Amino acid sequence: MNRLYNDKQIKGMVTFYCIGILMLLHHESVYCESPYSTATSDTRTTSDAVSSPDTEYSLRLAHGKYGMVEIKIRNTWGYICPNHFNDADAMVLCRELGYKGGFAYLLIREFDNGLRPLVFSLGCTGTEKMIFNCYSDIRGNVSDCSLDSYAAAHCYNNSGYEFRLVNKSAPGYGLVEMAIDGEWRPFCGYQGFDYNSRAIDYICQNIGYSAGSFVSRSQENPVESVWTTHLSQCDGDPSMLLRCPIILVPNEQPYDSRSSANNRYRWLNSFQCRSGLLPTIKCF
Structure with a gap:
């Protein structure tokens, strides 16, 4: 009997037939998938919170470890209202960014x-692992957001902030120093600090006293860095750092190029602080 096909042709036909079967199976598997299936990834997004499948969020701080909290939703970067932002929010946010913890403050706007x-x-x-697990309210009236500050956070890997007085002659008296994550710097707070009794009271309460008062500005040796050179009135959330809108470091917020007078004022504050004109207070 004559063979219709040689061995080479038969092998080719078998290979072609097998490929066809695989393509058919793949076609069936794709189109038989349930249209209601959901991803099982543990990656959290804001889509679950707002019932919008095209909504995801990203977080960042303006200066890496600290600064204004910026959030991206629907491919748009914006910010969180400062009105209700507090230490609990900052703690979760910083853990989500990979730090041990963090605290909140109001950045002067x-x-x-x-x-x-x-x-x-x-x-x-x-206590949440990420802000996705919090009750995030993007439906609130953001037009009611405060216009005098931004929500800001400072993340740390060891510890938050603490105060101490560099004693000169008696307990409860001296120059103010503050540490963040164990880094001690003089606390300048040049603008408004001398007359900000609530801020001074808060510092004294933080180190075990009831209240305090401003004494004087003492000329010390120049310093390379200070904590905060800008401080406004303390009327914020009691759980916030100093309960005041502040700037932690002189370059935390860009200068407003539209106001040369403001630039000179900020530069003067920073220069006077780092030249050693630092506040002395008395706690009691």
Whole structure:
């Protein structure tokens, strides 16, 4: 009997047939998948919180480890309202960014940076793993956000902030120093600090006293860095650092190029602080 096909042709036909079977199986597997299936990844997004499948969020701090909290939702960067932002929110946010913890503060808003508010309130308790697990309220009226400050956080790997007095002659008297994550620097707070009794009271209460008062500005040796050179009135959340809008370091917020007078004032404050004109207070 004559063979219709040689061995080489038969092998080719078998190979072609097998490829066809595999393609058919693949076709069936794709189109038989349930249209209601959901991803099982543990990556959290804001889509679950707002029932919008195209919504994801990203977080960042303006200066890496600290600064204004910026959030991206629906491919748009914005910020969180400062009105209800507190230490519990900052703690969760910093852990999500890979740090041990963090604390909140209000960053003075000297001018509009072009971003708009996207989230009204996070509502964290401080125990959540990420802000996705908090009661995030993006449906609040963001038009009610405070216009004098931004929500800011400072993350740490060891410890938060603490105060001490460099004693001169008696306990409870001396220059103010503050540490963040174990880094001690003089606390300058040049603008408004001398007359800010609530801020001074808070510092004294933090180190075990009831209240305090400003004594004088003492000329010391120049210092390379200080904590905060800008301080406004303390009317913020009691759980916030100093309960005041502040700037932790002189270059934390860009100068407003539209105001040369403001630039000179900020530069003068920074220069006087680092030249050693530091505050002395008395706690009692």
